[in-house]
Structure formats: structure tokens, C-alpha cells
Amino acid sequence: MLELQRNVIFGQFVETGSVVHRMDARVKIVVTLLFIVASFLIDDFLGFAVLLPLLVAVGVFSKIPPGYVLRGSRFFIAFLAFILAFQVLFYPGDVPESSYLWRWGILSVSTEGLYTAGIIALRVILLYYVTTMLMLTTSLVDLTNGLELIFGPLQRLRVPVNELVLVFVIAIKFVPIFIEEMERLARAQTARGVPFDEGGSLTRARRIGRLLVPIFISGFARADTLTIAMNTRNYRGGRYRTKLRQMHASFSDWLALTLVVVWIIAAWVV
Amino acid sequence: MQPDGATPVLELRGFSHTYLNGTPKAGEAVRDVSFRIHHGERVGIVGATESGKSTVADSFAHLLRLGPGQVFYKGEDVAADGYNRGRLRREIGIVFQQPDSQIIEDVVGADVAFGPTAAGLSAPETRERVEESLNTLGLPYPDYRLRYVHALSGGQRRRVAIAGVLAMRTPVLVLDEPMAGLDPRGRKELLGLLIRLQRDRELTLIVCSASLTDASLLCDRFIVLDRGTVVMDGPVREVLREADRLAELDITLPEPVVGAREMRKLFPDFPTDLLTEDELECELLQRLGAA
Numbered sequence: 001m002l003e004l005q006r007n008v009i010f011g012q013f014v015e016t017g018s019v020v021h022r023m024d025a026r027v028k029i030v031v032t033l034l035f036i037v038a039s040f041l042i043d044d045f046l047g048f049a050v051l052l053p054l055l056v057a058v059g060v061f062s063k064i065p066p067g068y069v070l071r072g073s074r075f076f077i078a079f080l081a082f083i084l085a086f087q088v089l090f091y092p093g094d095v096p097e098s099s100y101l102w103r104w105g106i107l108s109v110s111t112e113g114l115y116t117a118g119i120i121a122l123r124v125i126l127l128y129y130v131t132t133m134l135m136l137t138t139s140l141v142d143l144t145n146g147l148e149l150i151f152g153p154l155q156r157l158r159v160p161v162n163e164l165v166l167v168f169v170i171a172i173k174f175v176p177i178f179i180e181e182m183e184r185l186a187r188a189q190t191a192r193g194v195p196f197d198e199g200g201s202l203t204r205a206r207r208i209g210r211l212l213v214p215i216f217i218s219g220f221a222r223a224d225t226l227t228i229a230m231n232t233r234n235y236r237g238g239r240y241r242t243k244l245r246q247m248h249a250s251f252s253d254w255l256a257l258t259l260v261v262v263w264i265i266a267a268w269v270v
Numbered sequence: 271m272q273p274d275g276a277t278p279v280l281e282l283r284g285f286s287h288t289y290l291n292g293t294p295k296a297g298e299a300v301r302d303v304s305f306r307i308h309h310g311e312r313v314g315i316v317g318a319t320e321s322g323k324s325t326v327a328d329s330f331a332h333l334l335r336l337g338p339g340q341v342f343y344k345g346e347d348v349a350a351d352g353y354n355r356g357r358l359r360r361e362i363g364i365v366f367q368q369p370d371s372q373i374i375e376d377v378v379g380a381d382v383a384f385g386p387t388a389a390g391l392s393a394p395e396t397r398e399r400v401e402e403s404l405n406t407l408g409l410p411y412p413d414y415r416l417r418y419v420h421a422l423s424g425g426q427r428r429r430v431a432i433a434g435v436l437a438m439r440t441p442v443l444v445l446d447e448p449m450a451g452l453d454p455r456g457r458k459e460l461l462g463l464l465i466r467l468q469r470d471r472e473l474t475l476i477v478c479s480a481s482l483t484d485a486s487l488l489c490d491r492f493i494v495l496d497r498g499t500v501v502m503d504g505p506v507r508e509v510l511r512e513a514d515r516l517a518e519l520d521i522t523l524p525e526p527v528v529g530a531r532e533m534r535k536l537f538p539d540f541p542t543d544l545l546t547e548d549e550l551e552c553e554l555l556q557r558l559g560a561a
Contacts, residue, residue, distance in 0.1 A: 003290060003335060014294045068293050184371050187333055191364050192374070192434065193388035195356050214374070221420075 004183050009072025010132060011175035013139055016063040020137045023256065024249040025146030028134055031260050035130040038264045039123045048122045050267035054260070055129060062137050069132070076128060084121055088113045135172065144169050145247060170226070174219065181218050185211050278306035279442060279474050280330055280362075281342040287325050287334060299325040300498040307476065312468060314485040314506070315478045317495035318520035323478040324367060326495070327446050330476070331362045360389050363440035367447045367478075369424070369431035378404070378422070378430050379415035385438035396437075403433040406467075408459060424451045432460075436467070443467075444476045449484050457484060464488055481522035486510065486545055494519065506545070513542035526550040533557075 005012075015021065020028075042048060059066060090106065091113030099111040138146070147165040155161045186196045189207075196207055285303045290296050300322035307313050315323050328334050329341050336349040348358055363385075366372045375381040382403055386396040401411040407429040419430060428451055435443065448464070449457045461484050468475045479485045485492070492509040494502035496519050502509050509516070513527050523531070526544040530553070533540040537557055544550050 005290060005295070006293060012295075016294065065294060071293075185374070187328075188366070188372050188374050189384075189388075191331055191333055191359060191366070191372070192385040192438065193356060193359050195359070198355060217376075 004179050004186075005176070006071060007074050008076075008175075008179050009069065009136070010076070011135055011172050012072075014064055014068075014136050015139075018061055018063040018137070020058060020062040020133075023137075024247055024253045025138050025142035026150055026247060027249060027253040027257050028138055029143075029146045029150060031257060032130045032134045034260055034264055036127060038268065039126045041268045042123075043119060045118070045122075046270050047267045048126070050270055051126070051263070054263050055126075058133055062133060064133075064136055069136075073128070073132070080121060080124055084117045087117045087120060091116065140169060140173060145243065149247065174222075177222065178215060178219065181215055181222075182208075182211055185214055277345045278342075279309050279311075279344060280307040280476075281305070281345075282326070282329065283340055283342065285326070285329060285340045287322075287329065287336075289325075289334075291335075298498060300495075303495070303498070303500055305493055305500065305503055307474060309474055310472050311491060312475045312489045313477070314482070314489035314492045315476060315495065316480065316482060316485060316492055316521055318480055320497070321480075321495040321519075322498040323480075323495060324446055325498075327364060327444050327476070327478050330442070330444055331359050331364050333364070360438065361440050362442040362444060363435040363438050365432050365435050365443075365445045365448060367450070369427040372431040372434065373419050373427065376419055377415075378409070378417045378419060379411075381419060381430060382434045382437050385434060389438065399437040399439070400433075403437040406436065406463065407433045409433065425453065425456050428452060439471075440473075441471075442474045442476070444478070446478045447480070448477065449479070449481070461488060480520075482510075482516070482527070483522060483524045486524045486527075494521070507543035510543040510545075511541070 038051065042051070059069070088109055091108065091110055093112055093116070095108070095110045095112050100108055101111065101114075102109040135143070144165055147168070148162060151159075151161045151165065186208075189211075190196050194207065196204065199207075282303050282305055286298075286301045288296050288298045303322070303326060315326055317323055325334065329336060330343075332341070332348045332355050338347055338349045341348050343358055343362070346353065348355070373381050374384050379400055382400045383396050386399050391399070400415070404411045404414055409426065409429055414430075419427060422430065428448070432445070432448065445464075448460060452460060464475065464477075465488060467473060475488070477485055477488055482492075486506055489506055491505055492502065493500060494509060494516070501519070502512065502515075510524075510527055513523060513531055516523060517531070524545070526547055526549060527542050529547075529550050530540055530542045530544050533554065534542075540557070541553065544553065
């Protein structure tokens with residue numbers, strides 16, 4: 001309860017100075033987008049198995065402790081398991097009589113249902129893993145700059161790229177802030193006699209429910225403060241801003257990008 | 271174990287704490303801190319920023335992850351299995367450093383009533399406590415009861431936060447930087463109030479601060495922390511005698527002590543264990559008379 005940050009790492013940045021951290025942010029973003037596309041294209045277990053070594057390699061090279069990532073994904077995995085249980089039990093597709101493993105009224109477990117749920121699970125885990133790795137290894141500034149540079153050309157079509165990127169990055173970075181806020185509120189209530197570390201899981205869940213309204217209120221207050229802070233420093237969209245550090249994609253960045261493209265195609269084709 | 275005169279109210283035994291231990295964001299806050307606090311003591315836990323004061327304060331009410339055998343309340347290990355933490359928190363009131371981290375409800379009266387309500391007090395009893403606490407802190411109950419917290423000034427919010435803890439009538443009161451953000455008059459009033467409350471209710475009072483200005487008038491004993499460890503522990507005057515060392519630790523000294531350190535340029539053996547301007551004046555007059 002009191003160190004919620006252990007259990008939710010989405011949106012956090014952890015500096016380890018690894019090769020992955022030093023990669024050009026644009027390349028990392030493009031690679032992430034490629035993986036997202038791959039997660040929709042690949043539709044069998046073999047394809048995901050081919051991708052696995054590449055994903056493990058990214059994790060190893062990033063030097064971020066795997067235990068930290070796993071523990072930080074506990075809530076996410078629990079939630080996913082919950083959703084997939086429904087997917088299996090209420091599987092809507094046509095199922096031949098022979099593949100039913102268990103049946104009770106409208107509830108059933110069939111091999112088809114399990115297979116589909118397995119693929120969906122792998123897709124969602126892939127999406128979650130690559131976006132989490134991107135955020136764990138890319139600082140806020142690099143992420144913003146990278147996105148602005150990649151989508152910059154759309155500005156000619158009058159798409160407000162800077163504003164959209166800003167909103168996107170702030171939205172993601174608000175996740176850890178919300179978690180901190182939740183910890184703060186839980187601590188305040190605990191100190192005054194409403195314990196968050198006692199009682200069964202249902203009681204605990206109900207107590208967390210009571211934090212929701214205050215968290216939204218403080219979220220709006222924070223957004224207000226952020227607006228004032230940006231206005232007092234004369235923030236204007238990226239068109240009027242110059243960069244202190246220019247991004248340069250090196251040979252190794254191109255190499256990594258090519259490797260990922262080839263690998264994804266291989267996983268798709270098999 | 272039944273508490274008796276000899277059992278300390280609070281005891282830390284080799285208390286160490288690292289935030290987010292085992293993750294890449296781990297940060298060690300305190301290391302091997304041990305001390306005992308007895309009933310009715312007035313203790314100042316002092317040290318510069320990041321010395322671990324707030325971590326120590328949080329440990330008293332088990333507001334962070336604790337291993338067994340580190341924190342004891344009335345002789346009982348608060349991290350033991352089956353220990354009644356709810357009762358612990360009804361007996362140890364903590365006023366956080368930031369009032370905003372403390373205030374839960376948006377209306378003043380509701381926030382002050384939060385603790386008593388959670389403790390299961392009846393509505394009339396709760397009302398009486400809210401009224402008393404707000405009045406005590408100079409926020410007249412009829413005027414402030416229905417005010418919105420976010421519309422109050424920083425100083426008023428601090429008073430609301432303190433009122434919320436006072437309303438719980440805890441025998442142990444812990445205040446983390448209670449004077450921050452108050453104007454000189456507010457500080458003087460709060461100082462008087464705390465001294466009075468401590469005496470009338472026989473509270474065990476613990477004040478965390480980076481400044482000894484008010485703490486030296488409020489406390490009998492100082493525990494000095496530096497980067498997470500205890501470096502001095504003793505009666506206020508004894509600690510003030512080491513004024514040079516305190517200054518090195520970035521702790522703000524009380525005015526009379528600052529004056530006394532200046533005097534040392536003239537009289538190298540000038541004492542620094544002075545609490546009031548009067549004592550400084552007295553000492554100075556004696557020296558001048560002798561000279």
C-alpha cells in the first residue's frame with residue numbers, strides 16, 4: 001500500500017546509461033511503433049516465439065533489473081488475467097463439439113477459446129512491454145523531441161503536432177504522478193486511523209475506491225498549476241523553440257532499426 | 271507487556287530504512303538509528319534537510335515498510351504479526367511537513383472530524399472535539415467550520431492540519447516542521463499553544479525541525495541527525511554547547527546562540543548553551559562587569 005510505486009512502473013524513467021538509453025529517441029519510437037504493428041500482424045504462437053529473443057535482448061541490454069519490471073507489472077498482469085478469463089468463458093466463436101473441455105450453461109472452456117485468449121494475451125503483453133521499455137529508457141525531453149521530429153512534417157498539413165505531442169507526453173507522465181498522489185492520500189488517511197494495510201482484499205479495494213474522487217480533484221489542480229508554470233515561462237509551441245541538443249542517428253541506430261525490421265518480418269512470415 | 275514508568279513510550283533499535291528498496295530507484299534515508307523516548311518527554315529531532323527526520327517521524331506510526339525488531343511502542347514491536355496498527359495510529363498523532371499531504375476533506379470541519387470519526391466516536395462527541403480543536407488553534411469554529419480548505423492561506427491550512435491531529439487526542443504528538451510557513455506572530459502563538467497543551471495533557475511531544483530557534487524553547491532534549499544517523503543525543507543545553515558542530519551540520523541556531531558565537535571572538539570561553547536573549551544579556555553583563 002504505502003510503496004505503490006513498486007507495483008506500477010508504467011510511465012517511469014530509470015537511467016542506467018545503457019546502450020538502449022543512449023540510442024536515438026526517434027529510432028526507439030519508430031521501433032516501438034513497428035512492434036505495435038507487428039503485434040497486430042502476427043497471429044500464431046510461432047511468430048511470437050521468434051520475437052521473444054529480440055525482446056529479451058532489449059531487456060538485457062537496457063540493464064533494467066527484470067525483477068523490477070516484473071514486480072512493477074503485477075497489477076497489469078492481474079488485470080489482464082481477469083479480462084482473459086471472461087474471454088475464455090464466454091468465447092463467442094463457432095466451436096466443434098469435440099473441442100469442448102468443460103461446459104456449464106453459457107460458460108465453457110474450449111481449445112479454440114484458450115488459443116484465442118493466448119494470442120490476445122501475447123499481443124497485449126507485447127504492446128505493454130515495448131511501450132514500458134520505451135518509457136523506462138527514454139527521458140521525457142528525448143521522448144518529446146523525438147515525437148516532434150518524427151511527426152513534424154505533418155505540421156504542413158496544419159496538424160498541431162507540438163500540442164498533440166505535449167498532451168500525449170503529459171498524459172503518460174501523469175501516471176506516476178497519480179500513483180504518488182494515491183500514496184500520499186493513503187498515507188494521510190492511514191495516519192488518521194483509516195488503515196490501508198489491514199483488512200481483507202475486498203475492504204482494501206473499497207478503501208482505494210474512496211481515493212478516486214480526491215485523486216481526480218488533485219489531478220485537475222495539478223494540470224492548472226502546470227498551465228500557470230508554462231505560461232509564466234512563456235511556453236509556446238515547438239515552432240518557436242530551438243533545441244540545445246540536436247539529435248543525430250548514428251550508424252548503430254540504423255543497424256538496430258534494420259535488425260528489428262528484418263526480425264519482425266521474419267516473425268510475421270513464419 | 272504493560273507499560274510502566276521504565277518502559278519507553280517509543281523506542282527505535284537499529285532502525286534503517288531505504289525507500290523503494292530493491293528497485294533502481296532505491297534511496298537510503300536512515301541507517302542504524304537507536305533511541306528511547308519516555309512518557310511526557312519533549313524531544314526535538316533536528317538535522318538539515320535529507321537527514322532523515324521525516325522518515326524517523328513516519329516510522330513511529332508505522333507509515334512506511336518496517337522490518338521486525340526496529341520500532342517499539344510501549345515495549346511492543348509495531349511490525350510484529352497481528353500488532354494492532356489501528357490502535358497505534360490512534361495513539362500517535364503525526365502532523366506532516368506539508369499540510370496539503372495531510373488534509374483529506376475539502377471542508378475544514380469535515381477534515382478535522384476525519385480522525386475522530388474514523389476512531390468511531392459519536393457525532394456529538396466528534397462535533398465537540400472539532401469545535402475545541404479549531405478554537406484552540408485560533409480558527410473560530412462558527413467561522414471556519416464550512417470554509418473550503420483550498421481557499422485558505424498556507425498558514426491557516428497548517429492550523430487546520432494540526433487541528434485535525436489534535437482532535438484525535440493522541441497521547442503522543444509528532445510535528446514535522448510545524449513552524450514552516452508561519453509568520454512570526456503565528457509561530458509565537460503556536461509555540462505557546464504547544465507548550466500549554468503538552469503540560470495540560472501530559473503529552474509526549476516530538477518536534478522535527480532544521481531550525482533550533484523554536485525547538486530550543488519547546489524541547490528538553492535534542493536528537494541530532496546527520497545524513498541518516500544519530501550524531502548527538504542529550505539535553506538541550508548540552509547539545510547547544512556544541513554550537514560550532516551544529517552549525518557545521520547546517521542546523522539553524524537560535525538567536526541567542528548565534529549571538530554567543532559572535533561573543534566568542536571577544537571571550538573565547540563564552541558559553542553557547544543559552545536559550546533566551548535574557549540569558550545572553552546576563553552572561554554578557556557579567557563578563558563586561560568582570561572586565
